[in-house]
Amino acid sequence: MDNVLQKVSRRKIEEALESLSAGFGAALLVLDSGGKVLMGAATDCRDRAAFISSARRSGKEVYSEPLNFKERRIGTLEVCLGPGTGNGVAPGIARSLESFLGLEREIEDLSSEVIRIYEELSLIQKISGRLGNEMDVERICRLMLEEADKILSVRTLFVMLLDADRDELYTRFAIGSDGELMLGFRVPKTEGLIGHVFLQGEPVTVCDIAADGRFQLPYPAKSVLCIPLIADTKPVGMLIATDKLSGEEFWSQELQLMGIFAAEVSSALQKANLYEEINTLFLSTVEALATAIDAKDPYTYGHSRRVAELSVAIGNQLGMPKDRVRKLELASLLHDIGKIGTPESILRKPGMLKPDEYEKIKEHPAKGAEILLMITELREIVTWIRHHHEWYDGKGYPDSIAAEDIPLEARILAVADSYDAMTSDRPYRKGMPSDTVLKIMEQFASSQFDPAILNVFERCLQQGIVV
Numbered sequence: 128m129d130n131v132l133q134k135v136s137r138r139k140i141e142e143a144l145e146s147l148s149a150g151f152g153a154a155l156l157v158l159d160s161g162g163k164v165l166m167g168a169a170t171d172c173r174d175r176a177a178f179i180s181s182a183r184r185s186g187k188e189v190y191s192e193p194l195n196f197k198e199r200r201i202g203t204l205e206v207c208l209g210p211g212t213g214n215g216v217a218p219g220i221a222r223s224l225e226s227f228l229g230l231e232r233e234i235e236d237l238s239s240e241v242i243r244i245y246e247e248l249s250l251i252q253k254i255s256g257r258l259g260n261e262m263d264v265e266r267i268c269r270l271m272l273e274e275a276d277k278i279l280s281v282r283t284l285f286v287m288l289l290d291a292d293r294d295e296l297y298t299r300f301a302i303g304s305d306g307e308l309m310l311g312f313r314v315p316k317t318e319g320l321i322g323h324v325f326l327q328g329e330p331v332t333v334c335d336i337a338a339d340g341r342f343q344l345p346y347p348a349k350s351v352l353c354i355p356l357i358a359d360t361k362p363v364g365m366l367i368a369t370d371k372l373s374g375e376e377f378w379s380q381e382l383q384l385m386g387i388f389a390a391e392v393s394s395a396l397q398k399a400n401l402y403e404e405i406n407t408l409f410l411s412t413v414e415a416l417a418t419a420i421d422a423k424d425p426y427t428y429g430h431s432r433r434v435a436e437l438s439v440a441i442g443n444q445l446g447m448p449k450d451r452v453r454k455l456e457l458a459s460l461l462h463d464i465g466k467i468g469t470p471e472s473i474l475r476k477p478g479m480l481k482p483d484e485y486e487k488i489k490e491h492p493a494k495g496a497e498i499l500l501m502i503t504e505l506r507e508i509v510t511w512i513r514h515h516h517e518w519y520d521g522k523g524y525p526d527s528i529a530a531e532d533i534p535l536e537a538r539i540l541a542v543a544d545s546y547d548a549m550t551s552d553r554p555y556r557k558g559m560p561s562d563t564v565l566k567i568m569e570q571f572a573s574s575q576f577d578p579a580i581l582n583v584f585e586r587c588l589q590q591g592i593v594v
């Protein structure tokens with residue numbers, strides 16, 4: 128009975144035997160292909176010899192019928208009937224039992240298929256829900272590995288993405304006991320097993336990496352599962368798992384599930400990559416704009432970029448989220464955009480400014496905010512730029528707001544902007560050394576600058592995060 132017994136429940140087979148036994152008035156005994164008694168009906172015998180001798184004692188005969196399933200012998204049915212009646216009836220009972228087993232097996236297979244489809248759909252729904260509109264490649268990779276680990280439960284899992292410039296696959300994210308060793312791992316996109324899976328777009332499992340010889344890893348691993356990440360028919364990377372914690376091989380169902388999973392994640396990765404490209408393009412446009420602003424005054428060349436670097440360092444030190452730091456960088460690059468409207472004769476004036484000229488300069492934060500208000504993507508940073516010349520004690524411009532009323536990002540900008548202005552050469556003076564500038568700025572802590580931000584900035588300088 129072997130396979131059929133494993134798949135069809137014993138209780139169901141016993142019920143079928145009971146009804147056949149009652150219907151035909153026969154005692155029945157089922158033996159497996161090795162002759163071992165598995166179950167019976169209308170008999171207490173659990174031994175073939177006892178079944179036969181008990182039948183003979185009651186003047187009956189035992190008919191032996193082979194049981195087949197899909198043309199394979201799976202066991203024997205012993206049928207105990209009155210003399211002369213068994214020749215036609217016993218084969219009929221055996222065929223009925225075979226049909227019943229076939230039907231039940233089909234039902235079991237269908238149930239497993241339904242469960243499998245249900246699991247796949249749940250997985251897709253779960254991943255789609257968690258991915259949402261996620262646009263950060265790092266977070267997508269982390270989520271992919273966490274979910275994949277729940278399905279596979281392996282020693283190490285990593286994501287390799289395509290580096291199109293170098294025609295290589297590189298580890299973008301890794302988890303597990305050997306995860307750290309995988310960071311920095313690179314392979315040509317056409318080489319070995321990874322290259323094969325990447326180019327063929329078909330998942331592969333290898334039970335014995337050493338014997339296979341096509342896969343070199345920076346750590347010892349026995350088995351591997353490689354799933355290509357394909358977006359819009361183009362391969363974009365690979366999900367790789369090594370060694371199940373249970374020590375088992377990777378199953379084909381797991382391979383199938385991971386394939387569905389990888390398809391979901393691939394499209395999210397593609398969206399995120401596109402978003403990253405647009406962002407890079409946007410940032411380079413902003414950089415070009417910042418260079419144009421700085422070019423109005425040759426003495427401030429590179430000022431916006433330097434302020435951006437200082438602000439980003441402060442933002443990171445404060446633990447600001449990545450998105451916010453990115454916006455702070457944009458704001459820093461554009462903080463003086465309002466100077467577009469300031470006459471160059473004032474900006475380039477080598478000596479001290481007259482009061483009316485200084486008033487003209489003071490217009491640039493409000494003008495900058497006005498210009499940026501027109502760009503929807505930059506709306507959030509408008510107030511940061513408007514207030515980057517406010518003082519912590521409320522004596523700045525344009526709105527004379529104070530302390531926490533000044534947006535945090537504007538307070539960061541104020542520190543970074545002043546530090547770079549004082550350390551850079553100006554038409555009327557040389558740039559001052561960092562120590563001197565810090566001493567001056569400390570005198571203005573709580574009046575011009577937020578003392579907490581100034582503190583964080585000094586820490587960035589001490590730690591060499593900025594120079």
Ligand SMILES: [Fe+2]
Binds near residue numbers: 462463
């Ligand atoms: Fe400014």
